[in-house]
Amino acid sequence: MDKQQLVIFDTTLRDGEQSPGASMTREEKLRVAKALEKLRVDVIEAGFAVSSQGDFEAVKSIADTIKDSTVCSLARTTHVDIERAAEALKNARSARIHTFIATSPIHMKYKLQMTPDQVVEQAVSAVKLARNKVGDVEFSLEDASRSEFDFMCRIIEQVINAGARTINLPDTVGYGFPAEYADTIGRLIAAVPNADKAIFSVHCHNDLGLAVANSLAAVMQGARQIECTINGLGERAGNAALEEIVMAVRTRKDIFPVETHIDTTQIVATSRLVSSITGFPVQPNKAIVGANAFAHESGIHQDGVLKYRETYEIMKAQDVGWSTNKIVLGKLSGRAAFSSRLDALGIQFDSKTVMNEAFLRFKELADKKREIYDEDLQALVSEIQVKEDGIEHIILGDLAVTTKTGQLPNAALSLTYKGEHYRTSADGDGPVDAVFKAIEKLINSQAELKLYLVNAVTEGTDSQGEVTVRLEKGGRIVNGQGADTDILVASARAYLNALSVLENPDRLHPQLGGV
Incomplete structure (x- = not known):
């Protein structure tokens, strides 16, 4: 049978970023966008341009840079949202505005406090305005899985007439069940008179663990776009996982009447990049990208x-x-070989200074480890890339930790902070606690530690430990990463990395709701 294209709409940079602690800087978003372009994602939802100046700049930077994927910005059905989205996207080779409004009775009554007629009027007005700004407009019916069928038919017909060319039906709260959800999609496509003028899309959340199942079931009933994220990242329980969607369609070609343009060989590298930037590790038994897969x-x-x-x-x-191939780099390897391997892994530095530091760190690691794997390089560069983001880094000097049975551990360390050198020490309930207390004794950030996570990067007792630290202060949640064969050094670096990011005003956790 002839295969139709299944459009892969990646929302890692928008919906995925709404996971507490998953916020990214502009430079980090651009790094992920480049990886998604290399993955051959059809549409990259770069962010919510109106939500903050930082998000606007991120969407603009991605729109200015990405050439092979459509770049999209989310916008509510308001004039200011759509104008801001259009401004951010004005230099994109291929741009899309994705506007949405809630359509379920519970949302219209309690959240919007609008009548159904008002919702339709605002939706149509927004689509018309967006269509005057860009040629590609998507409209989403927020909370579609709890919306009334006849009302959905009415609003869909009118927004298609207004110029929407993609109709998205989100299962916003993860309430849908595959057979039920897919049946609704099929019935809408059959019932809406001008349905043939638009692509029907699905955006499923994983609250009941059914996001991928709901999405794939909808494809069998005519949906031709799936909105998904790398590693299933997303608020609450996450979104449908891109890697699972793509590989299900590819593996079960005998069932699905569609195919994607995704370069599947880039899946693992993109997964690792997103994991390292957001600080959300991939569980070992995760389908496709888990270490035990x-x-x-x-x-x-x-x-x-x-x-x-x-x-x-x-x-x-x-x-x-x-x-399974190990990189053949060691302490005698030159910069050219090191740079070449980073390129193969999709790791790039714009700054020669940061590249030089990465190379020096690689040399230090080569002195400690007999064999270096690709995973080691991914971990090594994750914290270094924070400096490339233009963030003033708090630098760890030396660290000495003393621990003895029956006595409180003590950490003594030196830091370079805002050009000044400091030395301090502190006791703690454990060696890591002592390290963090010593740092706080100097920095006094008053941030709350929300997460401390350690992963072994590779096998063996000489493996690097990759530490993720999550801090919260004043409603802002940030992650820091650190890696070293000494887990206490890695912990100190991760904590300092998070503190450095916390001082960066561009890294704002998005609070505006979406589909």
Whole structure:
């Protein structure tokens, strides 16, 4: 059968960023956008331009840079939102404005405090305005899965007449059930007179663990765009995971009447990038991108795979970007080889100064580790890239931690902060607590520690420990990352990294709601 295109609309940079602690700087958003472009995502929702100056600048930067994907900004059905989105997108090679309004009775009555007639009028007005700004307009019916069918038919018909060319039906609160949700999509496509003039889209949340199932079921009923995120990132329980959607369609070609343009070999690299920037680790048993996704512990499974891979593997690990190859770099390797490997991993530095620091850190690591893996490089550069974002970094000097059974651990350290050098020490309930208290003794940030997470980057006792620290102050939530073979050094770097980001006014957690 002839395959139709399934449009992959990635909202990692907008809906994904609404996860508490997942906010990104403009430079980080641009880095992820470039990875999504390399992944060959059709539409990149770059942000919510009106939500803050930082988000406006991020959308603008992505629109100015990305050439092979459509760049989209979210906007409520208000004049100011649409004007701001259009301004941010004005230099995009391919631009889309995505405007939305709630359509469920509960949202219209209690949140919007508008009548259905007022909602329709505002939606049509917004679509017309957006259509005068860009040629590609998407309209979303927020909380569609709890909206009344006849009202959805009415508003969809009118916004299509007004110029919307994509109609998105979000399962905003993750309430949908696959058969029920898909049936609604199919009925709408059949009932709306001008449905053939628009692509129908789905945007599913994972509150009941059904986001991917709902999305794929909708495809079987005529949906031709899926809105999703890398690693299933998103507020509450997350969104439909891009990697699961894409590989389901690719693996079950016998079922799905669609295909995507995604370069699946870029999936793992993009997953790692998003994970390192947001500080949200990927669970080992996560489908497609988890560390155990292609691992076999059972003897029966191992025997079967060795005899014939397809006995227990329905996909090739290499098809999604996994590789068992170790990089052949060491302390004698030169800058050219180091730079070449970073390019292959999709890691780039605009600043020579930051590149030089990364190379020096690599040399230091090579002195500590006999074998260096791609994962080591990903961890090594994650905290260094904060400096490239133009953030004044608080630099760790030396660190000494003393711990003895029956005594409080003590941490003594030196810092460089705002050009000045400081030394201090503090006791703590444990060695990590002592390190953090020593830092706070100097910085006095008054931030609250929300998360402390440690992951081993690779196998073996010489593995780097990658630490994520999440801090909150005044409603702002930020992440910091640090990596080192010494877990206490990694912890100190992660904490200082988070403090550095906390002082950056451009990193604002988006609070405006969306679809």
